[in-house]
Amino acid sequence: MNTAAQALDVRAFNRFYTRRIGMLAPTLSGSGFTLPQARVLWELSHHAPVSAAALSKGLQLDAGYLSRLLRGLKARGLLAEQAHPSDGRQRLLRLSAAGRRAFAPLDRGSQAETEALLAPLSTPQRQALLGAMSRIQAVLEPEAAAIxxxxxxxxxxxxxxxxxxxxxxxxxxxxxxxxxxxxxxxxxxxxxxxxxxxxxxxxxxxxxxxxxxxxxxxxxxxxxxxxxxxxxxxxxxxxxxxxxxxxxxxxxxxxxxxxxxxxxxxxxxxxxxxxxxxxxxxxxxxxxxxxxxxxxxxxxxxxxxxxxxxx
Known part of the structure; x- marks a missing residue:
């Protein structure tokens, strides 16, 4: 099978999986947040404080697009800023108290949806699914896959x-x-x-x-x-x-x-x-x-x- 045919198979899987986990829905887990907004909130919940530049690099998001996402979240009072400890020209981002309150039900909803996805599967089926996911990550990002x-x-x-x-x-x-x-x-x-x-x-x-x-x-x-x-x-x-x-x-x-x-x-x-x-x-x-x-x-x-x- 040549590369072009293999690419078609990858695209077909992507269409299946994005549909299966609800990525095509207008908001994630009925939260009122789009998938990109929810992803930014997750990063700020787990890795803050962080600069916008580091966030853009980590998420591989265009800086202009990320800037618009951040403006929208700031307008809703979900983000807070603090001075960079060694570079006065930079500001570091984190969730505000309102942001933490907004993220908590979003995180619980996403966890519940994922558990519901796994619930009908037997233990061997779950192991096969998780093993396949781990193998995909290891092939595409071998440096991130610890053994x-x-x-x-x-x-x-x-x-x-x-x-x-x-x-x-x-x-x-x-x-x-x-x-x-x-x-x-x-x-x-x-x-x-x-x-x-x-x-x-x-x-x-x-x-x-x-x-x-x-x-x-x-x-x-x-x-x-x-x-x-x-x-x-x-x-x-x-x-x-x-x-x-x-x-x-x-x-x-x-x-x-x-x-x-x-x-x-x-x-x-x-x-x-x-x-x-x-x-x-x-x-x-x-x-x-x-x-x-x-x-x-x-x-x-x-x-x-x-x-x-x-x-």
């Missing part, structure tokens, strides 16, 4: 299993036995969890999951007993659209820092030679390849590798 690492919440480990199964099947041809292995690793993490020595991080951008990693106590493959002083990095995952953000390095480094703080002497991990991007991240963190062998795992001929980081 948070947080502990897993209910549903996160199920997501981790599902995404491992789907991504590794699509990209490497691994069969359902790999997804089953990931499910067992997640179950073991819950059953054996020691918060002083083990952790899992879910990378979030708004409401969207972008990736994850685990650090656990390493155990003997034969006996299942802990290996003293040895941790294991497990289940590093990045959504395909989240690659190239430095997030994989951040997740791996998070594991290294936690392992040092927990008193481990080494961190080990298992991977495959075909995972070249992950191998580069491990090498950059200081991991060294210790062992490799050909194997037939998960329906594919692979080269299995063990890497180790000395702390």
């Amino acid at each position: 948070e690492l947080r502990p897993p919440l209910p549903g996160d480990l199920g997501w981790l299993v599902e995404r491992h199964g789907a991504i590794y099947a699509a990209e490497y041809g691994l069969d359902a036995r790999f997804e089953a292995l990931v499910a067992r690793i997640c179950a073991d993490f819950v059953d054996r969890f020691d918060p002083a020595r083990e952790a899992c991080w879910i990378a979030m951008r708004g409401a969207e999951r972008l990736g994850a990693v685990m650090l656990v106590q390493a155990r003997s493959d034969r006996t299942g007993r802990p290996r003293p002083g040895v941790a294991q990095l497990r289940l590093l995952l990045l959504e395909p659209h989240a690659r190239g953000l430095g997030l994989g390095k951040r997740l791996v480094h998070q594991c290294s820092g936690f392992a040092r703080g927990a008193g481990y002497r080494r961190v080990v991990l298992w991977t495959q030679s075909a995972l070249t991007a992950a191998r580069a991240i491990y090498a950059a963190e200081g991991y060294r390849l210790k062992h490799s062998e050909a194997a037939h795992n998960f329906g594919q001929d692979v080269v299995s590798e063990t890497w180790e980081l000395a702390l």
Whole structure:
């Protein structure tokens, strides 16, 4: 699809969404304020005092158009001014007491309308909607989209299993036995969890999951007993659209820092030679390849590798 056709799709979505959230109505939430007026009031409620120039830049509004908006709000007694602390030529804007009283029901009405929009949706539908919104913002304004690492919440480990199964099947041809292995690793993490020595991080951008990693106590493959002083990095995952953000390095480094703080002497991990991007991240963190062998795992001929980081 070429750019012109894609632009038509974006415009069609814009028409749908502006209609769906009531942007075509003459006033917002039945308040008597137009959408631009309401947006200015919101900014002054949350970010004041601010100069008209900064307001124009932040809202990407033409200075002349913004000046007319401000004059109208001033005429209604909704704005107040104060001197700039370091530039006597500038005046800073804020809401007056009347402005705060006028904005409060507008804000409540907008909140109620948004809650009504979400109310008919199931929890998965809400998560999908919020994730899509977060992804749009991150693509169009990547500098404004902060990524948070947080502990897993209910549903996160199920997501981790599902995404491992789907991504590794699509990209490497691994069969359902790999997804089953990931499910067992997640179950073991819950059953054996020691918060002083083990952790899992879910990378979030708004409401969207972008990736994850685990650090656990390493155990003997034969006996299942802990290996003293040895941790294991497990289940590093990045959504395909989240690659190239430095997030994989951040997740791996998070594991290294936690392992040092927990008193481990080494961190080990298992991977495959075909995972070249992950191998580069491990090498950059200081991991060294210790062992490799050909194997037939998960329906594919692979080269299995063990890497180790000395702390």
